[in-house]
Amino acid sequence: MNAIIQFWTEHTPIFSILIPAFTGFLLVLLGNPGKGSLAHDWRQPWRRGISYVSSILGLGTAVLYLILASSGQITTYNLSEWAAPFGIVLVLDQLSALMLVLTYALATPILWFASHAWDTQGRYFHAMFHFLLMGLCGAFLTGDLFNLFVFFEILLMASYVLLLHGQGKARFQLGIHYVTINLLASALFLIGLGMIYGSVGSLNMADVARLIPLLEPDQHILAVAGGLLLFVVFGIKAAMLPVGFWLPKTYAVATTPVAAIFTIMTKVGIYAILRVNGTIFDDRLSQGILANWLLPIGLITSVYGVIGAIGAERLRRFVGFMILSSIGTLLIAISLFNTLAWAAGLYYLVHSTIIGAAFYLLCGWITSQRGTFKDHFNIAPQMKQHKAVSLTFFFIALMMAGLPPFSGFLGKVFILQATSHSPYQGVIIAVVLLVSLLSILAFTRVGFILFWRASKPESQPETEAFKAYQAIPNHAPTRNDQTIYLLLSGLVLYMVCANPIQQYMFKTAEQIQNNAVYEDAILHRDDLNQVISVQPFNPENLPETKYGGETVDPNAHLIPYIISKETLEGEHISEYKQRQIRQQQDQQAADPDDAKLKPMEP
Structure with missing residues (x-):
C-alpha cells in the first residue's frame, strides 16, 4: 500500500491525462466492424464497460485532486524529469482541479446516457470521447503555452469526429465550417506563440509571467501583441462575439450527447482567457488593453x-x-x-x-x-x-x-x-x-x-x-x-x-492572481536564489542538452537544478561532466559572482 501511495504521489497529476489516453488507444485497438452493425457487434459491451470504468476512475481521480488542491498546495509534475522552464510541466492548482471535476462530473452521466443507443450510430464514438477528455484534462493541467496548443489540437481533432457522429448532410456542412474556423484559430495560435517566444524566450507560463515586466519596450510590445492574438484565439474557442457566430448552428446539428458534452468546450476558451490573458499578461499595458475590450x-x-x-x-x-x-x-x-x-x-x-x-x-x-x-x-x-x-x-x-x-x-x-x-x-x-x-x-x-x-x-x-x-x-x-x-x-x-x-x-x-506563488512552485533557483532561466533573452546563452562527451560547458553547475538526483548519479552522465559540475560548484563557493550564466562557445 505504501508503494502505491508513493507511486500516486510521485506521478500526480498526470493520471488525469493518462487514464483517457490509454482508454482511447485501447478502444481503437479493440477495433470496429467494417460494414456490420455496432449494435450487434460482440465488442460493443466491452467498449461500454471500458468507457464506464475509465470515466468513473477519472472522476474519482479528479475528486482526489480537488481535495489535494483545496489546501492551497500547487503540485507540479516535470515530464521526462526536465524542470521548468526547460521542460514541460503539469500544474495542479485549485482552478485546474475544479475544471477536472467539472469535466468528469459532466462526462460520466453523458457517457452513461450515450451508451444505450447513441454510440451505435458511428464507429469509434467511445475512443473519440476519451481522446476529447484527454485533450480537456491536458489543457487544464498544462503549465506550458505550447503544450496548451497541443492539447487544444487533441480535443479539437476528437471533436471533429464527434460532431460528424451519426452522419447527415447538415452535420457534414457545418462540420466543414467548424473545422475551417478552428484551423484558422490554430494558425493564429502558433503565430501568437511565435511572437511571445521570440520576445520572451520562454513559453512556460510562470516564466513568461515573471519575464514580461523585465523586457525591453520593443520586446514588451511584441509579447503583448502575441498575448492579444492568443486572446482572439481563445475568444473563438469560447464563442464570444464577433468570432462566436458559429456556435448555435454547429451545436444544433450535433447528436444529443455530443452537444451536451460540447458545453464544456466553450469553457476551455474561458479558462484560457482567465489563465493566460488574466494572470500571465497582468502588466498595466496588456491588462489595460484587455479591460477596454473585454467588458x-x-x-x-x-x-x-x-x-x-x-x-x-x-x-x-x-x-x-x-x-x-x-x-x-x-x-x-x-x-x-x-x-x-x-x-x-x-x-x-x-x-x-x-x-x-x-x-x-x-x-x-x-x-x-x-x-x-x-x-x-x-x-x-x-x-x-x-x-x-x-x-x-x-x-x-x-x-x-x-x-x-x-x-x-x-x-x-x-x-x-x-x-x-x-x-x-x-x-x-x-x-x-x-x-x-x-x-x-x-x-x-x-x-x-x-x-x-x-x-x-x-x-x-x-x-x-x-x-x-x-x-x-x-x-x-x-x-x-x-x-x-x-x-x-x-x-x-x-x-x-x-x-x-x-x-x-x-x-x-x-x-x-498570485504569480509569485506559481513562480516559487514551478521554477527553480540557484545558490544565489536567482531563478534559473535563460532570460533576459540572449541567443548566446544556450544550455548544453547532451551530457556525454568532453565539451567544455561553463554552465555545468546548473545541471543539478534541472534533472533529478537519480538521473545525475546515473550511468548516462559522464565522469568528465561530473568533474565539471563539482569544479564549478567549488568555484561558486569561493566566488559567488561566478554563478552567473555564461555564453557557450560557438
Missing part, C-alpha cells in the same frame, strides 16, 4: 445571445444562443479584474456548463416526443409525456434565466456584488438585469409554443395523423430523463452548498 465584448455577447434566442426557430439553436449569452456574462466577470468578480465568474461557469448540457439533453427528449415536428417551433400535438417534459423545461428555464433561488441567480448576484468598485457598475447591472428579463420572455415564448398551444392529438384511427402520433414513443429515450434529473439534482446541491463552494472559488481566484 464591451461581454456586454454585447450577452445581449446578442438572448436576442438571438428570442428569434430562434428551433429549440437546439435556442439553447446555443442562451449558452452564447452566458458566455457574455462570464466575460463581464473576468473583465472586472478583481478577486470577487473572478470567484463569482467561476461559480457561474460551473452552473452554466451543467445547465446547458441538461438543456441539450432535454432537446433530445422533446424531439422524440414531437415526431416529425422535431424541435421546430411549430404548433404540434401534445406530447405523450407533456407533464414530465413541461415541468423539466420549467425548472431548466428558472435555472438558466437566473431566477431565485437557483445557482444561476446566485452566480449573477455574486457578479453584481463584485461591481461595487467598477466605474461601469450601472451599465453592468442594467445589462445583466435586462438579459435576465429577456431570458424570461424567451423561455415564455418557447413554453407557449411547445406546451400551452399544443393541439389535441388526433383521435380518428383511420387518419395518417393518428398513426403518426401512435408511432411516437410513450416514454423518453432510455436514460435520457434520468440523466437530466441527475444533472439538475447536482445543480440543486450546488445551490444548497453555495457558501462553502463560493469560499473555494474565492481562494481559487486569489491563488491564480
